[in-house]
Amino acid sequence: MSSKPRALIVDDEPDILELLGMTLARMSVDSVATADLAEANRALEAGHFDLCLTDMRLPDGDGMSLVRWITDHRPQLPVAVITAHGNVEAAVAALKAGAFDFVSKPVDLQELRALITTALKLRETGDDRRKEDPDSELARSRLTGDSPEMRQLRQLIGRVARSQAPVLISGESGTGKELVARLIHDSGPRASAPFVPVNCGAIPAELMESELFGHRKGSFTGATADREGLFQAAEGGTLFLDEVAELPLAMQVKLLRVIQERSVRPVGGREEIPVDVRILSATHRNLAEAVQAGEFREDIFYRLNVIELPVPSLRQRREDLPGLIEDILANLACRLDMPQPRLSDAALEKLQSHPFPGNVRELENMLERAITLSDGGQIEAADIFIKTPTQPANGGEGELSLPPDNGQPLPDFLEDMEREAIQRALERCRFNKTEAARTLGMTFRQLRYRIKKLDLD
Numbered sequence: 001m002s003s004k005p006r007a008l009i010v011d012d013e014p015d016i017l018e019l020l021g022m023t024l025a026r027m028s029v030d031s032v033a034t035a036d037l038a039e040a041n042r043a044l045e046a047g048h049f050d051l052c053l054t055d056m057r058l059p060d061g062d063g064m065s066l067v068r069w070i071t072d073h074r075p076q077l078p079v080a081v082i083t084a085h086g087n088v089e090a091a092v093a094a095l096k097a098g099a100f101d102f103v104s105k106p107v108d109l110q111e112l113r114a115l116i117t118t119a120l121k122l123r124e125t126g127d128d129r130r131k132e133d134p135d136s137e138l139a140r141s142r143l144t145g146d147s148p149e150m151r152q153l154r155q156l157i158g159r160v161a162r163s164q165a166p167v168l169i170s171g172e173s174g175t176g177k178e179l180v181a182r183l184i185h186d187s188g189p190r191a192s193a194p195f196v197p198v199n200c201g202a203i204p205a206e207l208m209e210s211e212l213f214g215h216r217k218g219s220f221t222g223a224t225a226d227r228e229g230l231f232q233a234a235e236g237g238t239l240f241l242d243e244v245a246e247l248p249l250a251m252q253v254k255l256l257r258v259i260q261e262r263s264v265r266p267v268g269g270r271e272e273i274p275v276d277v278r279i280l281s282a283t284h285r286n287l288a289e290a291v292q293a294g295e296f297r298e299d300i301f302y303r304l305n306v307i308e309l310p311v312p313s314l315r316q317r318r319e320d321l322p323g324l325i326e327d328i329l330a331n332l333a334c335r336l337d338m339p340q341p342r343l344s345d346a347a348l349e350k351l352q353s354h355p356f357p358g359n360v361r362e363l364e365n366m367l368e369r370a371i372t373l374s375d376g377g378q379i380e381a382a383d384i385f386i387k388t389p390t391q392p393a394n395g396g397e398g399e400l401s402l403p404p405d406n407g408q409p410l411p412d413f414l415e416d417m418e419r420e421a422i423q424r425a426l427e428r429c430r431f432n433k434t435e436a437a438r439t440l441g442m443t444f445r446q447l448r449y450r451i452k453k454l455d456l457d
């Protein structure tokens with residue numbers, strides 16, 4: 001691809017046309033300036049473009065109709081909109097309609113340059129193979145499953161990977177939400193920059209601001225040096241907010257500001273630091289319900305949920321089970337440096353009749369346990385241990401007993417009891433951590449911490 005990239009600019013304000021044209025020229029991009037929709041359409045019909053920048057309000061109509069036309073007829077052409085300052089609705093509507101990004105007036109040159117760079121990267125990766133096959137090899141190799149649900153998910157991933165719009169990945173625990181987020185990052189123009197996952201439920205509320213936005217030396221006890229936050233660590237790449245429903249309300253407000261301004265202010269700092277980060281988030285909860293319950297702010301929900309990507313549960317795609325088992329056993333065998341065991345028919349049947357409330361993660365745990373129990377090259381039904389609410393790990397719902405008189409140190413015994421109580425609660429609540437935390441009389445955050453500490457995940 002040796003020829004210079006070409007951009008189409010659509011705006012009726014001569015000053016903006018000039019600014020955009022000059023910025024593009026400095027980045028070695030040729031541009032064609034048009035002042036209204038009719039002219040833009042003629043240009044699109046006549047030639048090839050690698051990027052389109054359009055104003056929202058045009059003399060003969062709405063920039064949105066151009067976004068829709070391009071999405072339908074030129075899906076490989078990244079189109080970005082120029083919105084009036086503070087018009088969040090217009091920006092969100094354009095992203096939903098297929099715009100890959102937006103820039104607001106007055107146009108910030110640094111932001112504009114970052115946008116153009118990302119769009120041009122799409123040109124480099126948008127080869128013909130990808131055009132014909134959105135269900136890419138990369139996605140197939142990582143996300144196992146040939147069910148229609150899985151194929152559709154992979155196609156959606158391919159599509160949203162090209163956009164810069166925030167995506168909310170929803171689905172039950174263990175369905176593969178983090179895997180999906182990584183795939184969106186790795187299949188898009190930000191792949192060579194960092195992917196930074198943040199578990200919003202695991203960071204103590206009082207540290208969250210400094211973790212996300214960084215801090216200046218001396219801003220609080222223990223801040224012995226300047227430290228950059230996770231937003232800056234993800235510069236040019238993707239920040240993945242896992243368990244986003246657990247973000248405290250005060251942090252939601254701060255996050256909204258960062259998304260809107262595209263800059264962060266470290267704790268104790270006065271300056272704003274511009275950041276170019278795409279935000280993906282995930283939740284196993286129904287965020288719309290959390291908004292209704294007053295636990296999640298509607299404005300931030302609206303900004304994070306520009307595109308919703310639901311990940312199906314294992315129950316919704318049972319036909320994928322044999323393929324998943326095969327892949328997981330192959331991975332485990334490789335990790336444990338042993339030949340890949342086979343699964344007896346009875347063992348497969350046993351797995352097929354289980355509802356898998358903990359989804360793929362539960363299947364992985366079950367097979368890992370089975371592999372260590374099985375002797376020889378075959379996993380039998382007896383090696384598959386299915387925990388049900390009525391048949392917990394220790395064989396019965398009995399009382400937790402006193403320490404055995406075997407000299408076990410008390411702290412170890414207490415830790416065992418804690419582990420057992422948490423495991424039972426999780427099983428009773430079908431691995432819904434929020435619910436389990438409630439029955440244990442602790443906050444979700446505390447439970448996440450204990451699970452991590454006790455290595456229960």
Ligand SMILES: Nc1ncnc2c1ncn2[C@@H]1O[C@H](COP(=O)(O)OP(=O)(O)OP(=O)(O)O)[C@@H](O)[C@H]1O
Pocket residue numbers: 142143144145171172173174175176177178179180242284324327360361364
């Ligand atoms: N379709 C799939 N193919 C292969 N592996 C999968 C698939 N889906 C999930 N996994 C595996 O299952 C495990 C759980 O996935 P992941 O951590 O992405 O789930 P999650 O939805 O983010 O869970 P949680 O909500 O509990 O954080 C991972 O080890 C992941 O690699």
